[in-house]
Amino acid sequence: MSLIPRFAVVGHPNKGKSSIVATLALDDSVAVARSSGTTRHSQSFPMKVDGQILYELIDTPGFQRARKALAWLQNEEKKIHDRPEVVRRFVDHWQGKDAFVDECELLRPIINGAGIIYVVDGSRPYGAEYQAEMEILRWTGQPSMALINPIGSDEYVEDWRTVLNQYFKITRVFNAMTVDFYKRTEILNAFGQLQESWRQPLQQAVGSLTEMRKNQHQLAAAEIAKMVVKMCAFKLEKKISSTAEPMKYQSALATKFFNTLRKLEKKCRRQVQSIYQHTHLHSQEDAIELLDSDLFRLKDWYLWGLNKIQLSAVSAAAGATAGLAVDAAVGGASLMLGAVSGGIIGGAGSWFMADKIARQKISGILPLGGKVLTYGPVTNRNFPYVLLGRALYHRSLIADRPHAQRDQLILQQTDQIAWLSRLNPQRRKQLDKLCNHLSQAESPVETRKSLVVWLEQTIRHAEK
Ligand SMILES: Nc1nc2c(ncn2[C@@H]2O[C@H](COP(=O)(O)OP(=O)(O)O)[C@@H](O)[C@H]2O)c(=O)[nH]1
Numbered sequence: 387m388s389l390i391p392r393f394a395v396v397g398h399p400n401k402g403k404s405s406i407v408a409t410l411a412l413d414d415s416v417a418v419a420r421s422s423g424t425t426r427h428s429q430s431f432p433m434k435v436d437g438q439i440l441y442e443l444i445d446t447p448g449f450q451r452a453r454k455a456l457a458w459l460q461n462e463e464k465k466i467h468d469r470p471e472v473v474r475r476f477v478d479h480w481q482g483k484d485a486f487v488d489e490c491e492l493l494r495p496i497i498n499g500a501g502i503i504y505v506v507d508g509s510r511p512y513g514a515e516y517q518a519e520m521e522i523l524r525w526t527g528q529p530s531m532a533l534i535n536p537i538g539s540d541e542y543v544e545d546w547r548t549v550l551n552q553y554f555k556i557t558r559v560f561n562a563m564t565v566d567f568y569k570r571t572e573i574l575n576a577f578g579q580l581q582e583s584w585r586q587p588l589q590q591a592v593g594s595l596t597e598m599r600k601n602q603h604q605l606a607a608a609e610i611a612k613m614v615v616k617m618c619a620f621k622l623e624k625k626i627s628s629t630a631e632p633m634k635y636q637s638a639l640a641t642k643f644f645n646t647l648r649k650l651e652k653k654c655r656r657q658v659q660s661i662y663q664h665t666h667l668h669s670q671e672d673a674i675e676l677l678d679s680d681l682f683r684l685k686d687w688y689l690w691g692l693n694k695i696q697l698s699a700v701s702a703a704a705g706a707t708a709g710l711a712v713d714a715a716v717g718g719a720s721l722m723l724g725a726v727s728g729g730i731i732g733g734a735g736s737w738f739m740a741d742k743i744a745r746q747k748i749s750g751i752l753p754l755g756g757k758v759l760t761y762g763p764v765t766n767r768n769f770p771y772v773l774l775g776r777a778l779y780h781r782s783l784i785a786d787r788p789h790a791q792r793d794q795l796i797l798q799q800t801d802q803i804a805w806l807s808r809l810n811p812q813r814r815k816q817l818d819k820l821c822n823h824l825s826q827a828e829s830p831v832e833t834r835k836s837l838v839v840w841l842e843q844t845i846r847h848a849e850k
């Protein structure tokens with residue numbers, strides 16, 4: 387006998403059944419749609435950790451003709467003991483015929499042993515048509531519980547509770563769109579109370595899920611640290627002949643430089659999404675950029691990173707050059723630190739002035755003649771803070787996103803303004819030190835290791 391608990395999620399069409407399956411199976415491939423009738427066939431979604439199935443959720447089409455189905459059952463019934471058998475006969479009898487297609491689909495997994503999760507919408511009033519559905523489910527004799535999904539409002543939640551308590555041992559309010567990790571584990575524990583043999587496997591499932599989430603946080607921290615270290619040290623080089631005019635190459639080199647950085651940030655986001663099992667998110671959002679804010683929209687940098695005064699302070703502490711004074715003097719209109727350095731070769735003044743974010747250098751002469759143009763790394767001391775702020779914000783949206791959600795991931799800068807000021811002084815000091823190393827691309831391996839530790843702590847803290 388299989389000990390894997392299986393649950394059929396059933397109810398009226400369009401009450402959030404598929405949303406509940408997506409959320410509890412952590413699977414964003416479950417079809418959720420505006421129009422009813424999106425789910426035509428029962429489909430099983432196993433929740434797996436490390437290849438092991440912990441439990442299975444079965445998405446089903448909604449009841450269409452519950453009262454007629456119940457009338458058929460009542461007509462067939464001889465004694466109350468027969469009821470589960472009569473439901474089986476109903477499915478066998480109507481299988482493949484037109485009359486009760488959806489009823490057959492949704493009842494089959496139940497008569498084959500699945501537990502029942504009955505879903506209703508807490509924003510809509512109770513009506514007599516639901517009674518036939520609950521009655522049929524009761525006839526199956528399978529363990530069952532009810533979930534009230536408040537789609538939009540919870541106006542009728544209490545009315546529903548009174549009705550559902552008459553039919554189900556356990557009733558819970560469960561909003562598939564806003565549920566967090568702990569509410570989800572609480573619901574799984576409640577499922578375990580439905581049948582003795584499910585209790586232990588579901589407890590184990592909660593343990594595995596908790597462990598999995600911890601791993602996801604660690605993987606995300608490692609991924610973000612890798613990206614930040616790489617981006618802070620990133621530079622491009624181009625060899626040109628001694629006689630070539632460097633300015634001719636500047637614009638193409640700059641474009642490639644900034645595009646590569648944008649791509650690295652995007653790649654890290656995809657990785658984080660896939661770590662948290664949101665693998666369908668990007669394909670839904672190809673048309674519009676996820677978190678629609680460009681990395682190099684410099685006016686946003688003070689929101690993501692340090693403000694002007696803080697920036698002066700960290701830069702002064704790190705012994706930055708006169709460039710900082712220039713930046714402060716122009717009132718922050720430019721984010722430039724003026725930290726342009728290295729082999730300046732005459733006649734390239736405009737090369738340096740054209741861009742204010744990254745270091746640019748022309749060096750030569752190569753053994754065989756020619757010059758090397760270098761673009762990068764980014765010299766602005768705010769850069770690591772900005773990258774970390776954006777990455778942590780994106781991660782928190784993804785980690786908390788229920789798998790039923792199908793809308794855009796929207797950036798609300800007001801949500802995360804001052805993420806730095808929420809850090810306690812000690813963690814802030816650690817961060818300043820790390821960002822200083824990052825800005826100077828010092829000991830990248832060590833910096834990365836310390837950054838992973840720092841990120842793991844920050845993420846753990848955000849979870850509480
Ligand atoms: N606001 C809100 N919308 C929801 C919720 N649950 C489901 N929906 C929406 O209701 C519609 C039907 O959901 P779905 O899960 O496909 O229902 P099903 O037909 O019962 O499987 C979809 O557009 C969902 O996005 C919820 O808790 N809150």
Ligand SMILES: [Mg+2]
Binds near residue numbers: 403417447
């Ligand atoms: Mg559905």
